[in-house]
Amino acid sequence: MPQSTSRAGRATASPWPSTAATGARNWRDYALLVALACCWSSTYPLAKLALPTIPPVTFISARSLIAAAFLFAILWMRGVRIPTDAKAWKLFATQQLINSTFPFLIITWSQQYVPASNTVVLASTTPIFAFLITSLITRHEPATLLKLAGAILGLAGTIVVVGLDALRGFGSEIVAEIAILLATISFACATIFGLRLSEYDPMVVAAGSLLFGGLVLLPPSLLIDQPWTLHPTPTAIIATIVMGIVSSAIGLMLFYMCLGRLGTLTTNAQGYLRIPIGVGLSVLLLGESVPSNLALGLVLVMAGVAAMTVPTERLKLR
Secondary structure (H helix, E strand, C coil): CCEEECCCCEEEEECCCCCCCCCCCCHHHHHHHHHHHHHHHCHHHHHHHHCCCCCHHHHHHHHHHHHHHHHHHHHHHHCCCCCCCHHHHHHHHHHHHHHHHHHHHHHHHHCCCCCHHHHHHHHCCHHHHHHHHHHHHHCCCCCEHHHHHHHHHHHHHHHHHHCHHHHHHCCCCHHHHHHHHHHHHHHHHHHHHHHHHCCECHHHHHHHHHHHHHHHHHHHHHHHHCHHHCCCCHHHHHHHHHHHHHHHHHHHHHHHHHHHHHHHHHHCCHHHHHHHHHHHHHHHHHCCCCCCCHHHHHHHHHHHHHHHHCCCHHHECC
16 A cells, blocks of 8 residues: 655655565665665765775764755655654664664774775675574574575675685784674664664654764764864865765665665675675776776676575575
């Protein structure tokens, strides 16, 4: 039955029917998944442009607040109110902590010790952790052998893209590497916890979560980084604004839309799509070289994504 959004921000309507439960998906659902991957792929090159002159805590806080302001403006124009009850804000706060604040800070710290290629590989284990949590603990949706195979294929493709040499460096900074894995587990838990927010408009969830995340990091930013003493370049400022609107605001909104329509395991497939898209953006925006194994890695990634996104309810893992 068609639904619409109430003025209180709860999702009482949607232009398309929910398909996650039935497995009946169409091209528009998968287009959302690709769009999400594109939005979040821009994180890597944009962060690289901004971080040299804007410290990590201030950068994350600023992009979150910019994203929240952007979404609140759209909600105001739509006439949709943000919920004011404690239950909603507890959900928004919890989701933001496990989906953004905690993992982003952990990964930012770890990148001081772990090479970028190793970080990409470790961060790409999220679909595997999501599969394990879903199949062994929550069992909230079918966890099939085909989806597990897809998660492994996608990880293999990621390793091929960044280069097999990246594997040789594992273990040299074991504490930082374990920290990245903890961050990816947090991401996996966030995709499952996010299903509890399905009764709210995805834009409302994104706006509330981003506002909380930005405000939480604002005091540390003021105390530690003292933003008024910084001298960010125009490129860094533009990158922060674009990242706030595209990666954070639009990306997070698409994330909740995908969760509602595609479910946890399929939504996690975008993590692998981000690899080739991110490489392409880095080549275009930063002038980086094209990895020699990109073609093979892309084939593996696409095979993995296909296995994770094709509905296979009959192959349910027991």
